[in-house]
Amino acid sequence: MGVHDNADSKYSLMGSGSSFSKFAVKRSNVVVLNDSPSKLLKHEDQTSTQREQGGAQQHSEFTDKISISLQQQRKQLPVYKLSKRLLEEIRRNNTLIIIGETGSGKTTQIPQLLLSAGMAGSSGCIGITQPRRVAAVSIARRVAQEQNVPPGKLVGYCVRFEDVTSPQTRIKYLTGGMMIREAMTDEVLSDYSIIILDEAHERSVQTDVLLGVTRRAQKLRNIKSLSPLKLIVMSATIDVDKFTKYFQAPAIYLEGRQHMVKMYHTKKSQNDYTFSALVTAFQIHRESPANEDILIFLTGQEEIEAAAVAARQVAKQLDGKGYPQLKVFPLYSALSTHQQLEAFKPSPPGMRKLVLATNVAETSVTISGIRSVIDTGVVKEKTHHPTTGLDILRIEKVSKAQAWQRTGRAGREASGKCYRTYTLEEFEKFKEMPIPEIQRCSLAGIALQLLVIGIDITTFDFMDKPPDDAINTAVACLEKLGAVKGSPPQLTALGRTMSLFPLDPRFTKVILASTEHNCLEEALIVIALLSGENIFLDPVAKRQQAMAVRSRFSSDEGDHVTLLNVYRHYVKATQKKSWCQENFLHFRNLEYAVNVKRQLTALAEKAKLESSSCENNTENLRRALLEGLSENLAELQRDQTYVAVTSRHPVTIHPSSVLHGIKPQLVLFTDVILTNRCYIRSLSIIDPTWLHKKSEFD
């Protein structure tokens, strides 16, 4: 159990009169083999619930141990002490849940253990799914190194755009999405004798789908008397009961190597979490050695930039008063790669780093030097509303699991401290786990993928079933696009072609329809851009300048043609990186779009779509967009406001649109997001007469 010390008022929160109560949390040192685990797990276990994957820098337990060989290092990992019992359990059970703490080495070691024990048979493959590309790639490279083989031979990986595997590959790391793709052509996943679903606690849409798909494959192989499929579900949370129940399987616990993290809660409830976090940061700054860096979790770009300005001001006032120098780094995904890397660099001696981050810092990356974490207990969360098609983005309280994840960020490299700017009572009221994403997103794409595998989404046995509304809307959407028909829904030829594309089905429809409007090339470009991240950079300080510079790409037809213009210029630019910098564009995201476009072009060829280009007749492109996004129209009202045609919902043109401030009669939008207002984004002007023409054909 966690050691609850007496309240310690040393950590008073300046200005607000409240203080932190203190209690230490010790890492669990139990290794238990148990079928009813939840009682054994209390808070302290979760101080170490974050992953050991996600980038080479996270494998510090493997590196730089002078004079210890790689093999000796491996044998020091906690998982090794347990290898015999682990193998025994895996042999005895067709499905096993493994709860492994950070640093237990489960992700890298268990596949190797299984292979060397002959568990994969003579030729079967061990597949390990990861939620993120970077993790799949970096872990595979690491394991290949441990096996002393080049990546792609015995050990390989498969992620979007990159298949580094060969017929010799026996250990294969892949993203969840890739595994689903494989299931679409082989429902029993016959290449694999063992499948490991890693990071299952993250509950990504892909893992949630795979939980059901792999379990079904396992049963089908049984029925068809094929070689058995072993399933291992690896997770890092308390929420084990759910997994053991769903799979009717036992769970095994692995000790981790997390350092001790001391916990502090505020004694009084705080009404301004940003302010509380900053006050806390400067208290730490005045009291701690310079080499101890600080990480604050906040919710978004705007909030972080404002906090950074405030923090820099205070730091300036403290300059020359005998404190270490303090450098402030914002960190969120909309920053350029270069700016993000700044936050990861170790701070020079005598200088302290203060990182203000969104939950990028929660999962994907480890920031070196962090010894104190300040958790505000809030996060921005997106929820999809199925009947209106509306996405809602709002600030929510984190779950307990997320709070522990953040806490663990302080104990990656050494013992650390975590300051929560909320009370213990408030913490107790947090929900245990975040709502799984599958219950918060549009299901049209998933429904199509499942149908290709041979599964009807309306009867699919989800671990957490999405709302009926969401399922029905997804099927209705596919029907409207012509991808399915009948009840139970059957795949049409069009639907099968659509499933080839890794896109929202409405986007795929745009691509398929574009051939009739002679603009396949343009549709591929615009859809590639829409399916990736935002390519526009808007540094707060230079917003006006950014807008002015980029205005040369603007089209009075709307944002889609504007995107097309940017892309056409980008591919022609010789010095792409500096060109992006000059034009306030996001190099990484544009490169990604180029990759997606290349992939989509290849798929279009595979689908035998006739290539075409409308050149400068971009009206064709807008007509093609209308065919996939015909539900997404907004109409100007007499009072100069807009109403979404299908839902009759009042909407506002987002200020980022080139059509902002212009009042076209009818616009098509790509998505609609509710923040302070209900904003429609990525727009094109639509000629109302196009709608009538379309209905004549129907």
Add this chain to the structure above:
DNA sequence: GAGCACTGC
């Protein structure tokens, strides 16, 4: 007048 984080042969 303003955009949490991931991801897909």
